[in-house]
Amino acid sequence: QVQLVESGGGLVQAGGSLRLSCAVSGRLSSTYAMGWFRQAPGKERKFVAAISWVGGSTYYEDSVKGRFTISRDNATNTVILQMDSLKPEDTAIYYCAEKKGSWWGSWGQGTQVTVSS
Numbered sequence: 001q002v003q004l005v006e007s008g009g010g011l012v013q014a015g016g017s018l019r020l021s022c023a024v025s026g027r028l029s030s031t032y033a034m035g036w037f038r039q040a041p042g043k044e045r046k047f048v049a050a051i052s053w054v055g056g057s058t059y060y061e062d063s064v065k066g067r068f069t070i071s072r073d074n075a076t077n078t079v080i081l082q083m084d085s086l087k088p089e090d091t092a093i094y095y096c097a098e099k100k101g102s103w104w105g106s107w108g109q110g111t112q113v114t115v116s117s
Contacts (some may be wrong), residue, residue: 002026002106006079009111016086018113022079022096028053033099034072038092038113045095049081063089063114086115 008020024034035050049070050059058070071081079096091114098106 002028002031002037002098004106004108005052006094006096006108006111008053009094009113011114012086014024014086014088014117016115017082017084018086020081020083020094020111020113022081023076023109024098028077030100031098032101034091035078035099035104036070037083037097038090038096039095039110050099051079066107083113088115088117091115104108
């Protein structure tokens with residue numbers, strides 16, 4: 001079982017930046033990738049970015065490419081989402097998740113990101 005704890009959310013003006021962190025603990029021997037998802041009010045949870053745990057390959061949803069950067073520190077078991085050039089439409093609760101095989105099975109409690117116009 002893996003435990004995930006997000007931090008770093010908050011209120012920022014459009015064009016600003018935020019850095020989200022996900023502290024990962026537990027058994028990581030079968031972890032394939034780590035990712036970030038977000039859920040805006042009244043909408044479904046959607047994929048934002050992911051990084052493979054071993055090779056470090058990254059993947060992004062089209063609307064965040066060039067603005068968000070995902071990284072991981074295997075030594076400290078931390079996953080970072082650096083968010084730049086934020087837009088009001090980025091407002092959502094952001095969740096960290098762990099992928100084993102093809103299944104996103106472990107989730108954090110989420111952190112609120114609010115971008116004002």
